[in-house]
Amino acid sequence: MHAILDEGYVCHLGFVRDGAPVVLPTLYGRVGETLYVHGSTGSRPLRMTGQADPGLPVCLTVTHVDGLVLARSAFHHSINYRSVVVHGTAYDVTDPQEKLAALDALVDHVVPGRAADSRPANKKELAATAVIRLDLNEVSAKTRTGGVNEEPEDLALPHWAGVVPLRKGYDAPLPDEFLAPGTALPDYLAVP
Amino acid sequence: MHAILDEGYVCHLGFVRDGAPVVLPTLYGRVGETLYVHGSTGSRPLRMTGQADPGLPVCLTVTHVDGLVLARSAFHHSINYRSVVVHGTAYDVTDPQEKLAALDALVDHVVPGRAADSRPANKKELAATAVIRLDLNEVSAKTRTGGVNEEPEDLALPHWAGVVPLRKGYDAPLPDEFLAPGTALPDYLAVP
Numbered sequence: 001m002h003a004i005l006d007e008g009y010v011c012h013l014g015f016v017r018d019g020a021p022v023v024l025p026t027l028y029g030r031v032g033e034t035l036y037v038h039g040s041t042g043s044r045p046l047r048m049t050g051q052a053d054p055g056l057p058v059c060l061t062v063t064h065v066d067g068l069v070l071a072r073s074a075f076h077h078s079i080n081y082r083s084v085v086v087h088g089t090a091y092d093v094t095d096p097q098e099k100l101a102a103l104d105a106l107v108d109h110v111v112p113g114r115a116a117d118s119r120p121a122n123k124k125e126l127a128a129t130a131v132i133r134l135d136l137n138e139v140s141a142k143t144r145t146g147g148v149n150e151e152p153e154d155l156a157l158p159h160w161a162g163v164v165p166l167r168k169g170y171d172a173p174l175p176d177e178f179l180a181p182g183t184a185l186p187d188y189l190a191v192p
Numbered sequence: 193m194h195a196i197l198d199e200g201y202v203c204h205l206g207f208v209r210d211g212a213p214v215v216l217p218t219l220y221g222r223v224g225e226t227l228y229v230h231g232s233t234g235s236r237p238l239r240m241t242g243q244a245d246p247g248l249p250v251c252l253t254v255t256h257v258d259g260l261v262l263a264r265s266a267f268h269h270s271i272n273y274r275s276v277v278v279h280g281t282a283y284d285v286t287d288p289q290e291k292l293a294a295l296d297a298l299v300d301h302v303v304p305g306r307a308a309d310s311r312p313a314n315k316k317e318l319a320a321t322a323v324i325r326l327d328l329n330e331v332s333a334k335t336r337t338g339g340v341n342e343e344p345e346d347l348a349l350p351h352w353a354g355v356v357p358l359r360k361g362y363d364a365p366l367p368d369e370f371l372a373p374g375t376a377l378p379d380y381l382a383v384p
């Protein structure tokens with residue numbers, strides 16, 4: 001489950017507002033058995049939490065689509081995927097040390113090794129960032145891998161069938177035009 | 193918004209169960225101003241709906257992560273993304289013609305043109321498939337594009353900054369080992 005969580009770029013965070021469900025994409029990071037989600041202090045899920053508040057019930061889901069499964073029958077079309085669903089209560093992070101560690105985790109989640117190679121947040125930036133924590137207590141994973149399932153009598157049909165693997169990873173990084181002279185592409189961004 | 197919706201493979205469907213949020217990844221398709229979501233008749237969100245039922249309040253979100261935005265400052269790290277959030281009430285699809293059209297849309301959503309090149313669902317398969325509809329009435333989109341935002345005083349820092357574009361599309365399709373003799377890869381799967 002850690003591996004599935006660590007591979008995602010965004011999670012989908014669900015909560016209830018006025019009795020209705022809300023699902024928003026957001027960045028996240030993991031430290032041990034805790035996930036951290038951040039946003040501006042004015043953003044929706046975060047401004048519903050707060051020190052005095054009993055916490056916000058959430059559902060946080062991370063999904064990777066790995067391949068398209070094309071069967072001869074419309075019914076057996078599917079996708080190969082890996083997903084993790086976390087249920088729990090999210091709490092505001094108020095301890096400054098925990099908040100700094102959470103922000104490092106959020107940056108390192110996007111690109112491992114990046115937090116140490118960037119200018120850390122200053123007091124003003126820290127104050128402008130709300131972070132909530134969600135412990136990994138109630139967690140489930142669901143995956144589909146492998147090839148096509150098919151009714152035996154469909155095997156002779158003339159339709160192509162198989163798995164279409166989705167591309168992963170990234171293309172060549174595009175440097176900012178104002179890079180300081182001599183700034184090389186860091187090793188952690190080398191395209192494999 | 194249609195373009196963002198049409199490009200996704202899975203959506204994240206949120207609903208409320210016993211007062212708590214639930215967010216599940218699921219396949220979907222679009223016909224005009226209506227989204228269709230399917231699953232087995234035993235699956236969770238779907239068995240909460242039904243003909244006699246007043247519908248299920250849902251939030252359906254589709255997100256594409258296009259690039260990683262690496263700023264010199266940890267604070268300005270971000271991602272380029274496009275997302276659409278649909279709020280509304282989902283209803284069971286009971287009309288057989290609408291259900292068939294919805295299933296075609298679901299298959300064509302995974303690979304455009306595929307529904308016509310597969311064996312249509314039979315009565316038993318149709319009965320085993322639950323489909324819910326969600327009209328596109330309350331829809332919002334949010335995107336981030338472009339380069340790095342940076343504090344002017346950070347520009348001289350020696351950290352690499354820029355945008356890392358994520359790979360899109362798919363790699364070479366992997367044919368099922370039991371393809372009928374002479375079955376060629378269809379044009380709609382040619383790797384560009």
